[in-house]
Amino acid sequence: MPEIDGARLLARLGDGLKDVRGRLTPDAGMDKITWFRTGGPAELLFQPADEADLSAFLAALPEDVPVMVVGIGSNLLVRDGGIPGVVIRLSAKGFGQVERSGETTITAGAAAPDKRVAAVALEAGLGGFHFYHGIPGAIGGALRMNAGANGVETRERVCEVRAVDRRGDVHVLSNDEMGYSYRHSAAPGDLIFTSAVFEGFAAEPETIRAQMDEVQHHRETVQPIREKTGGSTFKNPPGTSAWKEVDRAGGRGLTVGGAQMSEMHCNFMINTGTATGHDLELLGETVRARVLETSGIRLEWEIKRLGRFAEGQGIEPFLGRG
Incomplete structure (x- = not known):
């Protein structure tokens, strides 16, 4: 290598x-x-x-x-x-613009923070975007993983998406062509999303503001938003919540090196200050193995893991338990 x-x-x-x-x-x-x-x-x-x-x-x-x-x-x-x-x-x-582009539509670049889209929708009196106020990411990631919160998902708002493929060709995809499902898009993996058009609906600014305040209050009271974290670690499995299964398996507060499953919300991993990438991934796989043993559920990562292990490192999924 x-x-x-x-x-x-x-x-x-x-x-x-x-x-x-x-x-x-x-x-x-x-x-x-x-x-x-x-x-x-x-x-x-x-x-x-x-x-x-x-x-x-x-x-x-x-x-x-x-x-x-x-x-x-x-x-x-x-x-x-x-x-x-x-x-x-x-x-x-180059890719962070957000603007109202029609009576009920917003066009946003892939680098635009989700919170910015929620703010522009509020200014425009467009409902349906309040959930983005609580997602700490950018629109490109929201498009790729069908990001959602508070009972609303990206797929409910997307009209069309612009993207560039590995050869440099530009494509425009419809909502159907994005192939959305829970925390997933079936769009080809080599596509780099550059912008998207979203559709909302007319709503009173006071109503939108109240919804955004509720989202913010929820985040501040149940999530470790002031820690070095990556957001939700695992996807919710059918019929239950990831945090409940992690908690049931004894994962709350569990540590590996400088990595810890949050005491506040045990589906959040945090870097307590000295964690390596290996610490964090090993912690995640340890939790997955425990949940598999306790509940028979195979948790799926929601956090995207990239790159190669350092020499001498390596982690088997579910710690080799199949």
């Missing part, structure tokens, strides 16, 4: 990227991006200037160079060995 070497990769790409307008950073520290504040470097981090720049970059990038996309890093765990190839992060300047 070749070592991660951003300078070498950048040199290999050479003149093929001479027209790129965005920012290229070799050996970029992912611990500065992820909310967990852990993880190894990205071999090459690319922040495109706009959709056309992203398209040109991907068209020029050799097919054998792996590409991964990250958002604001809120539900992301990067392994300690780093991420080989190119990591693409859409900038707020």
Whole structure:
């Protein structure tokens, strides 16, 4: 397995990227991006200037160079060995716009914070977006994982999505083509979402504000929002809640190294200050193994894990229990 070497990769790409307008950073520290504040470097981090720049970059990038996309890093765990190839992060300047684009529609760039979309909807008197006020992520991630909260999901608001594929071609997908299900989109994995159009409905600002306040109160009272966390660790299994199963299996407050399942909300992992990516993932798999043994339920990760393990590291799913 070749070592991660951003300078070498950048040199290999050479003149093929001479027209790129965005920012290229070799050996970029992912611990500065992820909310967990852990993880190894990205071999090459690319922040495109706009959709056309992203398209040109991907068209020029050799097919054998792996590409991964990250958002604001809120539900992301990067392994300690780093991420080989190119990591693409859409900038707020190029992809963070949010505007009312029709009587009941809002257009938002993929880098726009979910909370910003909720705020614009409030200003426009459009209901149905209050749930975004409580999701600590960006629209690109919400589109990919059908993010939801307080009984509402992204799929209920999406009209169409713009995306760029690995070859640099631009696509426009309908809601049906996104193939939404619980915390999942069936859209091809190589698509990088750049913007989307959402539809709401006319509502009184006072009603919307009250709903947003309720969302904020819920977050502040039951979630460890001031910790180094990645949000919900596991998806809710059918018929129950992930936190209930973690609690039943004795996972509340469980620690591995500097990683801990929150005492406040035991479906949240936190970095208490010294956690490595390995600590966090090992804790998660330990909890999954305990839940499997206690309840027979195979919890699925909601947090996205990227990259490779450091030399000598490795973690078997469910700690090898099948």
